[in-house]
Amino acid sequence: MKTLEKRTVVIVGGGLTAGLMSRQLTDKGIDVLILERGGDHTEGAEAKLPTQRDELRWDVQQGLIQDWSVQTYSLRHSSKESALPIRWMEAFLPGEGLGGAANHWNGHTWRWSEYDPQLRTRLETRYGKQKIPADVPIQDWGTSYAEMEPYHNLFEKLFGIAGKAGNIKGQIQPGGNPYEAPRRDEFPQKPLEITEAGLVFKATAEKLGYKPFPTPAANSSAPYTNPDGQKLGQCQYCGHCERFICEARAKASPEVLLYPMLKARKGFEVRLKCHALKVVYDAKAKRATAVQYVDLLTGQEYEQPAEVVVLAAFTMTNTKLLLTGKIGKPYDPATNSGVVGKNFCYQTNSGVSLFMKDRWFNPFLATGSTQTTMDEFNNDNFDHGGLDFIGGGGIGASMFNGRPITSRRVPPGTPQWGTAWKKANADWYVHSMALGIQGSCYPHRDNYLSLDPTYTDAFGQPLVRMTFDWRDNELKMSRYVTAKMADIAKAVGADIVGPAAPRQAPFDTRQYQSTHITGGTVMGADPKTSVVSPHLQHWDAHNLFVVGASVYPHNSGYNPTGPLSALALRLGDDLVKYVERPRML
Amino acid sequence: MSDGLGDKSNERRGFLKRVAAVSGALPFTQGIAGGVAVASLTAAQPAAAADPAAQVNAVVGYNSLSPDEAAFVEAMVNLMCPADDYTPNGVDCGLAIYIDRQLAGSFGKGAKRYLRGPWPQGKPQHGYQLPLTPEQYFKAGVAAAVTACQTKFGKSFDQIAPADANGFLRDVAGGKVLDPELNLASWFNELVYPLFTQACFADPIYGGNFNKVFWKMIGYPGLPATNTINMVQFRGKPFPGAKDPKSIADFS
Numbered sequence: 001m002k003t004l005e006k007r008t009v010v011i012v013g014g015g016l017t018a019g020l021m022s023r024q025l026t027d028k029g030i031d032v033l034i035l036e037r038g039g040d041h042t043e044g045a046e047a048k049l050p051t052q053r054d055e056l057r058w059d060v061q062q063g064l065i066q067d068w069s070v071q072t073y074s075l076r077h078s079s080k081e082s083a084l085p086i087r088w089m090e091a092f093l094p095g096e097g098l099g100g101a102a103n104h105w106n107g108h109t110w111r112w113s114e115y116d117p118q119l120r121t122r123l124e125t126r127y128g129k130q131k132i133p134a135d136v137p138i139q140d141w142g143t144s145y146a147e148m149e150p151y152h153n154l155f156e157k158l159f160g161i162a163g164k165a166g167n168i169k170g171q172i173q174p175g176g177n178p179y180e181a182p183r184r185d186e187f188p189q190k191p192l193e194i195t196e197a198g199l200v201f202k203a204t205a206e207k208l209g210y211k212p213f214p215t216p217a218a219n220s221s222a223p224y225t226n227p228d229g230q231k232l233g234q235c236q237y238c239g240h241c242e243r244f245i246c247e248a249r250a251k252a253s254p255e256v257l258l259y260p261m262l263k264a265r266k267g268f269e270v271r272l273k274c275h276a277l278k279v280v281y282d283a284k285a286k287r288a289t290a291v292q293y294v295d296l297l298t299g300q301e302y303e304q305p306a307e308v309v310v311l312a313a314f315t316m317t318n319t320k321l322l323l324t325g326k327i328g329k330p331y332d333p334a335t336n337s338g339v340v341g342k343n344f345c346y347q348t349n350s351g352v353s354l355f356m357k358d359r360w361f362n363p364f365l366a367t368g369s370t371q372t373t374m375d376e377f378n379n380d381n382f383d384h385g386g387l388d389f390i391g392g393g394g395i396g397a398s399m400f401n402g403r404p405i406t407s408r409r410v411p412p413g414t415p416q417w418g419t420a421w422k423k424a425n426a427d428w429y430v431h432s433m434a435l436g437i438q439g440s441c442y443p444h445r446d447n448y449l450s451l452d453p454t455y456t457d458a459f460g461q462p463l464v465r466m467t468f469d470w471r472d473n474e475l476k477m478s479r480y481v482t483a484k485m486a487d488i489a490k491a492v493g494a495d496i497v498g499p500a501a502p503r504q505a506p507f508d509t510r511q512y513q514s515t516h517i518t519g520g521t522v523m524g525a526d527p528k529t530s531v532v533s534p535h536l537q538h539w540d541a542h543n544l545f546v547v548g549a550s551v552y553p554h555n556s557g558y559n560p561t562g563p564l565s566a567l568a569l570r571l572g573d574d575l576v577k578y579v580e581r582p583r584m585l
Numbered sequence: 586m587s588d589g590l591g592d593k594s595n596e597r598r599g600f601l602k603r604v605a606a607v608s609g610a611l612p613f614t615q616g617i618a619g620g621v622a623v624a625s626l627t628a629a630q631p632a633a634a635a636d637p638a639a640q641v642n643a644v645v646g647y648n649s650l651s652p653d654e655a656a657f658v659e660a661m662v663n664l665m666c667p668a669d670d671y672t673p674n675g676v677d678c679g680l681a682i683y684i685d686r687q688l689a690g691s692f693g694k695g696a697k698r699y700l701r702g703p704w705p706q707g708k709p710q711h712g713y714q715l716p717l718t719p720e721q722y723f724k725a726g727v728a729a730a731v732t733a734c735q736t737k738f739g740k741s742f743d744q745i746a747p748a749d750a751n752g753f754l755r756d757v758a759g760g761k762v763l764d765p766e767l768n769l770a771s772w773f774n775e776l777v778y779p780l781f782t783q784a785c786f787a788d789p790i791y792g793g794n795f796n797k798v799f800w801k802m803i804g805y806p807g808l809p810a811t812n813t814i815n816m817v818q819f820r821g822k823p824f825p826g827a828k829d830p831k832s833i834a835d836f837s
Contacts, residue, residue: 049836405787418667454703507710
């Protein structure tokens with residue numbers, strides 16, 4: 001192992017949060033080095049026509065996704081079972097390469113509910129202390145929406161988010177989300193065009209008294225120049241968005257808006273094809289002193305000393321590096337002690353298909369965020385007083401693509417092959433749509449991450465082991481909100497309505513649900529129940545910071561990108577202060 | 586779908602114009618939609634699809650399948666995709682070639698799959714847990730299915746009546762055909778069936794979906810890049826591009 005010259009800020013992972021932090025740091029002239037395990041996608045077949053439009057290569061065969069032969073995760077459904085490695089993951093899809101999962105994301109960009117960062121306080125105040133079950137360790141985040149609002153505002157302007165405000169400084173806006181946290185002003189861009197499916201859903205939802213609105217999108221509704229002078233093209237509604245890289249540069253991504261700008265800045269360096277192995281921790285001095293990594297182009301291992309280390313990798317890797325570096329106390333569900341790995345959460349989703357022979361849905365005219373949604377049954381937007389669960393989900397008409405291998409809908413009872421199967425596909429491909437729920441997932445005492453005792457990755461290191469299943473609270477929530485969705489589906493007046501099945505246990509790795517896994521390195525004001533402080537600073541090493549969805553103490557009924565981007569921008573500003581005067585912030 | 590050569594050229598020129606118009610409206614010149622497509626479209630010759638002799642898959646010869654395996658796969662894809670008003674039979678659609686090429690290529694060899702032991706068997710929700718590559722697993726399953734078919738009907742799968750073959754495949758998918766070692770329902774539902782639907786609906790560059798026949802069947806327009814105006818103009822209406830889908834080869 002060769003030891004390199006010390007750098008000021010060393011960031012593990014070259015994705016969205018690293019790019020946002022680096023924007024703040026390099027603006028103040030602070031030296032930043034990013035270590036990224038993958039390469040640069042911008043000139044590859046994945047980002048050029050016509051190869052970009054290859055459903056088999058990029059979607060079905062996961063061309064942009066983490067190589068599971070190198071590193072995967074193991075799963076058991078409870079701490080009483082043994083885990084098995086997931087040999088090919090479908091449930092969630094971490095990215096690889098500069099830009100990370102923000103290359104192949106859909107683009108949904110939410111500010112979460114105003115009360116989300118104080119969820120425990122909110123629920124206890126509204127329903128009493130007994131409302132939260134003993135095995136559901138919901139906890140406040142140690143920050144507030146008001147504190148984060150300026151950073152949400154900055155992120156939305158940097159990424160040219162397209163949407164319709166629902167709440168400007170407390171004034172409810174027609175056409176927007178009445179449950180939205182208060183914003184200072186309108187979205188930087190007008191909403192995307194609504195789909196035919198969105199029109200069907202909107203008409204029915206409004207008839208039932210709900211307030212549907214366009215999902216805020218990072219798919220640029222018009223040519224856009226952000227405050228840094230970086231440009232987005234106009235979305236072409238090509239239906240190859242999520243799971244793909246946008247060749248039109250119309251999906252706001254770090255490789256479009258951040259890294260080209262950063263590479264031109266003094267003091268910024270990103271080392272590609274460098275796989276981080278370990279954070280070196282001096283337990284006596286309580287400092288992270290270096291990051292060890294292997295250069296994949298040479299096989300050479302390096303130790304990179306740093307003044308400040310930031311973990312900005314995918315959720316699982318942030319937790320893994322703390323566990324392998326023996327930094328912080330690992331969580332133990334048996335004794336309910338320790339912190340690293342706790343509050344691992346996911347996203348509780350379900351859906352229903354609708355078939356309408358006289359409506360032309362043209363599913364291929366779409367982007368990753370062409371969604372019309374409603375928030376009446378999301379999170380704590382409705383009264384849970386008489387209900388035996390907490391949480392909820394957004395209900396919406398999602399039409400993201402018409403890619404024919406994976407996105408065809410056929411009515412229930414259709415044979416799996418033969419002429420009748422072809423007929424059903426021919427009859428319904430353009431005449432079907434779906435409603436879907438993206439639901440919250442609250443922590444459970446027995447849902448957590450740890451190191452696998454048996455299985456190792458290509459570098460000889462233990463896999464991260466998930467102990468995870470759908471627990472009572474999420475199953476009950478899903479049953480309730482799915483029934484609400486089924487009522488809306490019935491009211492549409494479709495020719496055929498498919499079954500509206502709530503989420504069922506056990507957690508199934510064979511089915512894509514969402515890439516929104518959260519927790520493991522959670523933030524909070526109490527070192528006994530959190531890994532990092534409200535400023536994302538490790539309690540046991542004040543020069544070590546962690547950012548990303550891994551710091552969320554729970555998952556909301558929204559996509560995770562908005563808050564983690566706001567947190568990353570704020571962390572960039574915090575690090576400027578920290579580098580000037582290192583201390584517990 | 587019987588467009589003459591002239592019509593097709595006009596359609597392509599129309600598409601080219603739309604690409605150019607939208608690209609021109611964007612505020613920069615590099616890395617935008619259609620940059621490569623425009624260049625290659627200009628040089629593109631009319632596709633062979635207009636030649637009536639090329640209406641069925643003409644690629645022959647297998648990379649991975651043995652003669653017995655090929656007989657099983659061909660019989661299966663012709664059963665799952667019979668010649669009818671919608672498409673030619675499965676072999677003529679290139680479905681067997683697609684499956685063979687996938688098994689012979691990186692997919693079949695287990696690319697990106699975690700292959701370290703030990704190998705205890707878990708719940709279905711853990712997904713595939715055998716030390717076989719997809720190609721090896723496919724072939725092991727074919728051998729088991731062939732044996733089961735021989736036992737039940739006294740004939741090989743490609744020799745039994747179509748109704749029997751259909752019932753046999755349904756029983757395999759439904760877990761009613763048992764093998765002492767392999768779970769044939771998992772084999773069929775999680776490996777064979779996905780390969781079948783990919784063969785039908787993937788870009789024809791992979792050997793299946795010959796002449797974009799499945800795309801035409803459902804009305805999927807393929808790859809066109811620029812739908813900003815179409816999104817509004819054809820919202821809720823039949824989309825003309827669905828009649829003449831474009832594939833990777835059309836832009837290469």
